[in-house]
Amino acid sequence: MDHLKLSFEIWPNMPWGRLEIAGPAWNSWGDKPLEWCVEQIASYGYEGFDVIYPKIQEWRSHEYKDGVEKVKKTAEKTGLAFSSIGCHTTFVTPRHFDREAGIEKFKRAIDAASDMGCESVVTLIGDGYYDPPLYTLITRKEAWKQVVDATVEVADYGKKKGVDVCIELIQGTIINTVESAMKLLEEVDRSNVYICVDVGTFYTTVKPRMPIPKAISLxxxxxxxVHVKDEVGFPNIMQSQHVWFGGGFVDFVEMSDALKSVNFKGYNSVEWEAWQAGGLYGVGEPSAISLADFDRVAEEAKEFLEEHGWGK
Structure with missing residues (x-):
């Protein structure tokens, strides 16, 4: 294959609400219209864009149709592919009403993807299992059944809409190993269900269990x-302390080589999360809130990745 295609992820301000590990965070593109963000991404030479679903949810019902048309026209004008929508939602919980609402939210994200020509909707398996420790309330067998049943339900819904479902392998959830991811794919048995590789997670969570090239090959x-970021991974179970590219545990050359070896044709999304709350238990820099200037992020992240085997 010629190269690993780079895309860039668009975030609203305060993407997860009041969530303590993220906080009421601000970034320089957070209040900009979605189509404006797409044009900015194109100006930096990316080939695609990804959107965190709350950015779309910000549209009022009477604004939705117009918003969809603006994004579609901008994508067509710039030539950028709408790679994915990130819709982290609840699939595992002892609270049936939270689970039902989570599945419904994911279906609405699938609707948005279908309306705007987006290929995939991605989720981690919320609300966790190991972090938060839902094993105190439900058995692993119960949690696993909830994951399988929910994934089947949204996959069948997505199939009718021509949208793929991607489950993100991530620490703290019940899908936290390559083995569990492969088991899920086998039991769900749907052609439109895939795995999302989070590069930071693979170096803090997968690598201790197996070499990265083997994991990607499997x-x-x-x-x-693919979500592209760097992490240091301490001290909590989620291991989500994101740091600026080159400052963490990720071997970007090794990962790019591994993805090329399996002829990966999808998009590799720059997922810069460290603008959110940091500190020991936040998702951002352990030192504090870090770089929130997304123009710098878009430009410098691409420069770094191209030096390490990604992009054109």
């Missing part, structure tokens, strides 16, 4: 979306 053509 998942192979079931990888649909």
């Amino acid at each position: 998942l192979g053509d079931r990888i649909k979306v």
Whole structure:
């Protein structure tokens, strides 16, 4: 293959509400219209864009149709692909009403993807299992059944809409190993269900269990979306302390080589999360809130990645 295609992820301000590990965070693109963000991404030479679903949810019902048309026209004008929507939602919980609302939210994200020509909707398995420790309330067998049943339900819904479902392998959830991801794919048995590789997670969570090239080889053509970031991974179970590219544990050359070895054709999304709350238990820099200037992020992240085997 010629190269690993780079896309860039668009975030609203305060993407997860009051969530303590993220906080009421602000970034320089957070209050900009979605189509404006797409044009900015194109100006930096990316090939695609990704959107965190709350950015779309910000549209009022009477604004939705117009918003969809603006994004579609901008994508067509710039030539950028709408790679994925990130819709982290609740699939595992002892609270049936939270689970039902989570599944419904994911379906609405699928609707938005279908309306705007987006290929995939991505989720981690919320509300966790190991973090938060839902094993105090439900058995692993119960949690696993909830994951399988929810994934089947949204996959069947997505199939009718021509949208793929990507489950993100991530620490703290019940899908936290390559083995669990492959088991899920086998039991769900849907052609439009894939795995999302989070590069930071793979170096803080997967690598202690197996070499990265082996992990990527095992998942192979079931990888649909890649989130590109760097992490140091301490001290909590989620290991989500994001740091600026080159400052963490990720070997970007090794990962780019591994993805090329399985002929990965999807998009590799720059997922800069460290603008959110940091500190020991936040998701951002352990030192504090870090770089929130997304123009710098878009430009410098691409420069760094191209030096390490990604992009054109």
